[in-house]
Amino acid sequence: MAWIKSHYCGYLSPSDVGKEVKLTGWIGRRRDHGGLIFIDLRDRSGLAQLVFDQPRGVELFQLAESLRSEYVVAVKGTVIKRTAENINPALPTGEIEIHVSKMEVLNRSKTPPFYIEDGINVDENLRLRYRYLDLRRPEMFNRLQLRHRAAKLARDYLDSYDFLEIETPMLTRSTPEGARDFLVPSRLHPGSFYALPQSPQLFKQLLMIGGVERYFQIVRCFRDEDLRADRQPEFTQIDIETSFFGSENLFALIEGLVALLWKELRGVDLKLPIPRLSYREAMDRYGSDKPDLRYGMELVNLDEPAAESDFNVFKSALDAGGAVRGLLVPGGKRFSRRELDDLTLLARQMGAKGLAWVFVEDEGWRSPISKFFSEPLMNRISETMGAVPGDLMLFVADRWEVSCQVLGQLRRVLAPKNISADPHFLWVVDFPLFHYNEEEERYDSDHHPFTAPRPEDMSLLDSDPLAVRAQAYDLVLNGVEIGGGSIRIHNSDVQKKIFDLLSLTEEESKEKFGFLLEALSFGAPPHGGIALGFDRTVALLAGDDSIRQVIPFPKTAAASCLMTGSPAQVSEKQLDELEISLQETEEEES
RNA sequence: GGAGCUGUGGUGUAGAUGGUUAACAUAUCGGCCUGUCAAGCCGAAGACCGCGGGUUCGAGUCCCGUCAGCUCCGCCA
Numbered sequence: 105m106a107w108i109k110s111h112y113c114g115y116l117s118p119s120d121v122g123k124e125v126k127l128t129g130w131i132g133r134r135r136d137h138g139g140l141i142f143i144d145l146r147d148r149s150g151l152a153q154l155v156f157d158q159p160r161g162v163e164l165f166q167l168a169e170s171l172r173s174e175y176v177v178a179v180k181g182t183v184i185k186r187t188a189e190n191i192n193p194a195l196p197t198g199e200i201e202i203h204v205s206k207m208e209v210l211n212r213s214k215t216p217p218f219y220i221e222d223g224i225n226v227d228e229n230l231r232l233r234y235r236y237l238d239l240r241r242p243e244m245f246n247r248l249q250l251r252h253r254a255a256k257l258a259r260d261y262l263d264s265y266d267f268l269e270i271e272t273p274m275l276t277r278s279t280p281e282g283a284r285d286f287l288v289p290s291r292l293h294p295g296s297f298y299a300l301p302q303s304p305q306l307f308k309q310l311l312m313i314g315g316v317e318r319y320f321q322i323v324r325c326f327r328d329e330d331l332r333a334d335r336q337p338e339f340t341q342i343d344i345e346t347s348f349f350g351s352e353n354l355f356a357l358i359e360g361l362v363a364l365l366w367k368e369l370r371g372v373d374l375k376l377p378i379p380r381l382s383y384r385e386a387m388d389r390y391g392s393d394k395p396d397l398r399y400g401m402e403l404v405n406l407d408e409p410a411a412e413s414d415f416n417v418f419k420s421a422l423d424a425g426g427a428v429r430g431l432l433v434p435g436g437k438r439f440s441r442r443e444l445d446d447l448t449l450l451a452r453q454m455g456a457k458g459l460a461w462v463f464v465e466d467e468g469w470r471s472p473i474s475k476f477f478s479e480p481l482m483n484r485i486s487e488t489m490g491a492v493p494g495d496l497m498l499f500v501a502d503r504w505e506v507s508c509q510v511l512g513q514l515r516r517v518l519a520p521k522n523i524s525a526d527p528h529f530l531w532v533v534d535f536p537l538f539h540y541n542e543e544e545e546r547y548d549s550d551h552h553p554f555t556a557p558r559p560e561d562m563s564l565l566d567s568d569p570l571a572v573r574a575q576a577y578d579l580v581l582n583g584v585e586i587g588g589g590s591i592r593i594h595n596s597d598v599q600k601k602i603f604d605l606l607s608l609t610e611e612e613s614k615e616k617f618g619f620l621l622e623a624l625s626f627g628a629p630p631h632g633g634i635a636l637g638f639d640r641t642v643a644l645l646a647g648d649d650s651i652r653q654v655i656p657f658p659k660t661a662a663a664s665c666l667m668t669g670s671p672a673q674v675s676e677k678q679l680d681e682l683e684i685s686l687q688e689t690e691e692e693e694s
Numbered sequence: 695g696g697a698g699c700u701g702u703g704g705u706g707u708a709g710a711u712g713g714u715u716a717a718c719a720u721a722u723c724g725g726c727c728u729g730u731c732a733a734g735c736c737g738a739a740g741a742c743c744g745c746g747g748g749u750u751c752g753a754g755u756c757c758c759g760u761c762a763g764c765u766c767c768g769c770c771a
Contacts, residue, residue: 135731142731
């Protein structure tokens with residue numbers, strides 16, 4: 105029997121009744137009644153019920169009796185309409201079944217270690233070790249399919265705007281700053297190493313200088329940092345770069361793309377344009393540079409009333425140029441002393457010196473700090489916060505960033521339980537160009553060293569670098585950063601100046617980035633771009649919390665692959681060819 | 695680098711305060727069964743409780759260490 109199927113199992117319908125079909129797939133559940141056997145035949149499309157009984161041939165029936173889970177078979181049979189009482193409304197193909205006339209077992213299978221079906225509850229360990237079995241589960245195949253469709257939509261969309269998909273090197277050079285690089289030793293240059301790209305950043309800029317004008321790439325990136333539910337050592341970006349294309353054009357382009365994805369893949373109509381918040385405002389109102397706008401609980405500025413209190417913690421923070429911010433927790437009276445202690449601990453871990461709390465009751469404040477506040481002041485603060493009896497108010501007084509960030513973290517922890525999954529997109533713009541690196545005692549790029557300052561802030565580069573705003577932007581969805589980009593520096597003098605401010609010596613910047621500085625001096629067009637985190641985007645489209653769900657073969661939290669056993673040791677010969685010797689591992693003496 | 699949670703037949707779980715034959719469901723194997731779709735009924739086999747120490751007359755249970763998975767902090771331009 106030829107193994108080409110005439111139909112997919114899951115797409116058979118009453119309109120196929122009477123047809124002779126050829127099906128291929130895997131054996132799912134088997135219901136053996138002795139003289140009558142029902143078998144769910146599964147392929148990537150879904151299930152169809154096969155029926156075997158004695159009168160249709162003893163040999164075929166015996167073969168059907170020998171079938172076990174995950175055997176691979178090809179069958180030929182007739183699509184039959186089920187009688188009314190035998191219809192299974194829970195199954196898309198529940199109105200029909202296949203009366204098999206011929207069957208070939210193409211392969212047998214060991215008993216799988218877990219059920220090949222949706223909604224299973226097994227250790228992720230097992231799923232990762234047997235990922236190929238996990239991928240047979242419909243919900244996993246659907247994720248692969250969703251990912252494919254998202255990629256295809258993005259490609260076609262960008263193609264329609266004249267973007268070219270262009271590949272860039274995977275073996276490139278290590279650059280300072282940014283994440284830790286994955287290094288690849290060079291055999292032809294012993295002692296030298298390639299780095300896998302953290303992103304194609306420099307290459308896409310060089311493509312702009314190369315006259316491409318509109319580039320994109322759905323590309324793997326590598327960062328040797330610790331993992332999270334939304335971070336893998338290798339991940340995929342939709343990487344975009346354009347020339348002669350200001351940030352407004354870029355926003356419109358990306359908004360069109362995400363609207364297309366959500367429309368086609370989720371049936372959701374996004375309201376465009378996507379709202380924008382400056383970094384400053386996002387921090388001030390939500391305590392985060394990627395706020396989740398699906399719920400309120402905005403932070404409240406209490407600088408003025410706090411200054412009038414006798415509470416030294418508030419006053420000294422304000423005197424030092426800091427800020428006092430409040431977070432209202434509606435109905436927060438249910439919090440126990442112990443839960444408050446946990447919140448305080450969290451606040452301390454986030455860098456706050458402490459956390460002040462106030463229960464608002466009918467009689468007024470119940471709080472360890474109430475003695476520092478007059479009655480009118482307490483009322484004024486409650487009013488500013490919008491608090492009513494039964495609510496809990498949390499206050500942090502510290503440096504502005506700390507006050508905001510700590511309460512922003514608490515806002516996330518204390519978020520309402522049943523927030524909708526509706527997509528709330530947001531652009532966060534006007535990031536600072538630099539932040540101060542206390543450890544290294546120098547300025548670091550907030551985004552990356554090729555980000556252009558806002559033109560009106562250029563003069564601040566010399567006087568107050570930390571006040572310079574960048575032409576950088578992040579795309580945020582429901583509290584998740586799904587993309588970020590910037591307008592780049594296209595002038596070699598400005599680029600030199602930035603390198604200088606980053607405390608890169610002329611020698612260093614020439615050594616590491618000389619090719620870029622030279623390229624910028626040959627008529628570099630104004631350009632800029634963005635990269636969307638493809639794994640995160642697909643995970644959000646799929647409604648998953650972890651990007652591992654939408655990556656076919658992901659790594660564990662310790663960055664290993666449980667299926668292949670990578671990373672693994674290599675042979676002496678391989679190391680010799682690379683002139684690499686391993687250090688003796690130090691045995692602990694105890 | 696740090697913190698927390700988890701680890702018991704193939705799988706998912708139960709095993710208060712330490713007590714001798716580690717329980718249940720499901721899967722598996724065998725038998726019966728012609729309308730099931732989580733098929734049903736009967737029976738069988740299957741676990742040295744992640745690993746290594748320790749405390750104890752006695753450890754799945756308590757202690758220490760270690761490994762693995764997950765989550766978070768640091769880290770991620």
